[in-house]
Amino acid sequence: MVVTRAPSARLIDPTPLPKGAVGRLDSLTGLRWFAAFVVFLHHVQNLGAIPAFAPFLRYGTYGVTFFFVLSGFVLAWSYRPSTGAPTFYWRRFSRIYPSHFVALLIAIPIFYSFHPDPAQTWVKPVSFGILILSLPLIQAWWSNPVVELSGNPAAWTLTCEFFFYALHPWIMKPFRRLSANGAILVAAGVFVLELVYREAMDRTPGTAWVHHIPQPVVQLPAFVIGMCLAVAMRRGWRLSVPPIVAYALTGAFVLFLGLMAVYPLHTWIAIHILAFTPEGMVLVCALMIAAVATRDIVGARSVLRNRFWVTLGEWSFCFYLVHATFIYLTRSIFGPESHGWATLWWWAAMFVVGLAATAALHYFIEKPVERQLRTWWDARGAKADAGVRVPAMSGEAA
Template sequence: MRPPRLDSLTGLRWWAAFAVFAHHMTNIAPLPGSYALSFGSYGVTFFFVLSGFVLTWSARPGTAVSTFYWRRFARIYPSHFIALLLAIPVFYSFSPAAEDWWVKPVNVGILALSFVLLQGWSRDPVILFSGNPAAWTLTCEAFFYALHPVINRIFGKLRVRGSLLLVGAVIAAAFLYRFGVVLFPGSWLADAPLPVVRLSEFVIGIGIAQAMLSGWKVRIAPVWCYLGAGALIAWLVISLRWSGTPIVDFFRLTANEWIIVACAITIAAVAWSDLTGKRSIMRWRPFVLLGEWSYAFYLVHATVIYALLAVVGVQPKGWSNLLWYVGLLIVTVAAAAALHYLVERPCERFLRSWWDRRLERRTQLAASVSDVTTPGDGRADRDS
């Protein structure tokens, strides 16, 4: 039986995308205390954990690996391709001396990496943020998708305790990696490719989904997760004034890993709340709708922000800049809705339908060949 939809997670996905948007808005319209908005970049962490959870939750036994890969391509690539074409005029110039710091000279070789989602394997910012700067995360996602059938098969052999123990081991490995980067800043650990470094987030999502599919009951109300995540971010902001204290520095240096844990617990709690039919503000239809647009929103938000930045420049810091946030949010949501309805949904529907028809034709051909080559049937009737 197919697991039920978890609409609250779709609503949460919108807030993760909005957090990334707010983080990047500080480049054009800084607010007093904008440092707090820098933690919006961890919306990407939420996406990675959620991706592992959702793919595992929605996986159907018997689906061929090739079908899984095609469906993921159909889901992410068409919108990425169009968003990349829209981003190039904003972030690239044929002039060798571009006036704006975010504009790069056209390099066909580097741009080609963006079209095939390989840019995220480099730590060089010129390559990592090439094409559409937000799309480096798609390199990670493509890597995760490639490994999902294998990793999911491993977790599929485990029950609740085994899945949670393996999740705990992955979290411990993430902390150990962070310690290694801090202790050996010049080592290969600090330059490891991001798809490999961020894989732990995706695997944790797979693990908690498998634990829930195996019967794990999450006894935490989502509201406590929201408050806990808010308190964690507040602490990381406030604790800056106590830098140099060992315990404070420990938590600040491992902030990424604590946020991974917070994301994982929140996703599990919200999913369980939906499963048990409890009320959830995240299932409010506008939030769910925005969540459905969130992938397109993520792809276009940087292009919209920097296109305007080229025209108006950086605004003086002040609360009046909230008007820019509102205005650009409206424009970006409108652009995301257009990308979703004109490209994302119809292309995914067409590509999946084409693949399904192809598989059906192959199945019918195989069946007809089997009927022709099966010995005995026609001859037995004639001999009798």
């Protein structure tokens, strides 16, 4: 890794980017798609699994870890002190909530019933008290899976994201004062705290308090590490590791974990690598993000900047929200499929159906509603600055 110093003063914001750099990091948008796709591969096994792939695809759930690190990186990279906290919060709400709400409405009939079939273990009895928690996205503050996965089960991650968003403007205040080396040191410190937490989990019984820390808090270090990487890059730090190396290390890590499930080793190092799998995933995700971002910043060629991958990356949030709903709808209609290579046809069908629903949600809800909400907020702010009273939105108290 190479550290260089940007010529600007440490406290100048927004930090000028080096000559030839770009503000948009489209390759990271393209990379988002692959994170969403591995989550899909993890979930689609509930319809039918291929035994040869199963030990490896079980780790597709860590695609959400990538999203957490990336979220911290992107928000810190695009941070501008002129954007106040209320505007930041409204923009994040406008970006996330409309798609979540529609996906929730679609998911409820699939995952809830007044008279659930015991054979359909994913269907829960209707409980309005639990369901209502998924509206303000606070369900993942409970460790009970029935509550944590209430509403649209995929939306537990949005509880984490909303928590991150709430903290982001305040974390950025001290982070603005960090040098490149300082940001890397903070990231290293946060990572060490993660290791300490995992070691405490491993050494204490399941009833200990450390096992009951809510998911938003548990996942916060991944977000903060992503922020640190972005701050370091705004200060001139670059990762001198090609993306292909980062991909290879990630693949090797997953390959090792999968093989360990089939051919377990009982050596000290193998046992500890397994124990620290979540932290290893944070590390490889951070490595991939830093490597890919560096390519865009220095203007190097990147396949991920191709419009095809960028478009899929822009769809990735909606794809994440709806794909499992259609997988379980299909299972409720046709039952679980037999394991084996023939299940690839079901995987392909689920991918096509999920992608079609994704496109509809993206183009008819996500983008237009976000645009309308942001336009209203910006117009409200502009009129308020001009001393003009702004009419209330429909349903808002005047």
